[in-house]
Amino acid sequence: MSSRDRLIQVTARLIREKGMAATGINEIITAAGLPKGSMYHYFPGGKEELVKAALHSYKDWLGQSFKARMKGSTTAEQGLCGIVDFFIHDLTSSHYVAGCPVATVALESAGTAPGVTEGVREVMDHWIASLCAYLQYKGLAGNLTTATDFITQLEGALVMARIYQSTEPLERLKLKITELLQNEHTTP
Amino acid sequence: MSSRDRLIQVTARLIREKGMAATGINEIITAAGLPKGSMYHYFPGGKEELVKAALHSYKDWLGQSFKARMKGSTTAEQGLCGIVDFFIHDLTSSHYVAGCPVATVALESAGTAPGVTEGVREVMDHWIASLCAYLQYKGLAGNLTTATDFITQLEGALVMARIYQSTEPLERLKLKITELLQNEHTTP
């Protein structure tokens, strides 16, 4: 992996675990095994640019994972269920250290760093659009609202899962998927 | 207000806006107009103890607000709607700087500071129990699950609201309250 990619990967992991403010530049370059010069060579914009690149990498990574789980399933219900399972696996295998890759940064930056929040928004938009395309592909009259509702509930479940160190909130979300899909295309 | 309370209030506001890691002790004491000696006099445990005290204050404050909105409403639907409206007001009047008081800290501390996460969990437990008691008071066969589901969806909506700087996620939650209550006590 290139030095640039290594910086992004390390940053992505650290901000996912403890957020942006608690993740230092020195910590990042030490974990990546690179000198500070390299970091500011690839990311002249400093920490903010690096964080945005890390968010961007999540956009691609999760977007791909979403598509894979969608296309590998026969029904929309199964697809959404697979996405939830994906996060269940991530949570348990990391002992609840790895939650939603962007939520922590989103809350940290909401009032203070508009540029970072914009990056978060781009990731969200991509996830929702990706999900929406899948729902339509599966023949559902799914619109952006349906996909947005699912992601919203997923975010809530991920917050609660990390607080209580339990997958129960996500298991409950899985139970509600059918109902969520049914209710959506009956309402205007 | 006592010096101790002032420290708690200031800390509560700051961690709500930008989290725990980005909020410094010096910033807190400056905003509170107190010397460092006072801070470590009241909170010998340092930053963590102060943050936990701030979380505790949120427990009381929001718990009271919840009860007030519940008792002031005729139906359970109206009560829950009032809670959502409470957050809508907080978000808009603060220009989306003030979201859920504990979510940011919850995500920041989930993997790194167990003591703080425990504080978050105590707040959540209190909110859920308070909500549950209200649902039963209103004659619903509401159990902990119903209240937990509502809070979970509220958390998700609050995250999305801050990302998109919009109250729409919360407005959509309001529309789903009736359905949420109906579905709950029909399932075992």
Place this chain on the structure above:
DNA sequence: TTATAAAAATAGACCGGTCTGTCTATTTTT
């Protein structure tokens, strides 16, 4: 193919500032 110039990347010392936390006084209250 080799010599050389230009560009890219690596390396880390260093800067001013801020971090949490400690410590000793001094003032205020009991």
Place this chain on the structure above:
DNA sequence: AAAAATAGACAGACCGGTCTATTTTTATAA
């Protein structure tokens, strides 16, 4: 007089970021 609270200097570590070399790679020309 004793206890509580206020006051802030100070310490050692770390912060993000800048800056100058040095090494490595790439491109070009003989």
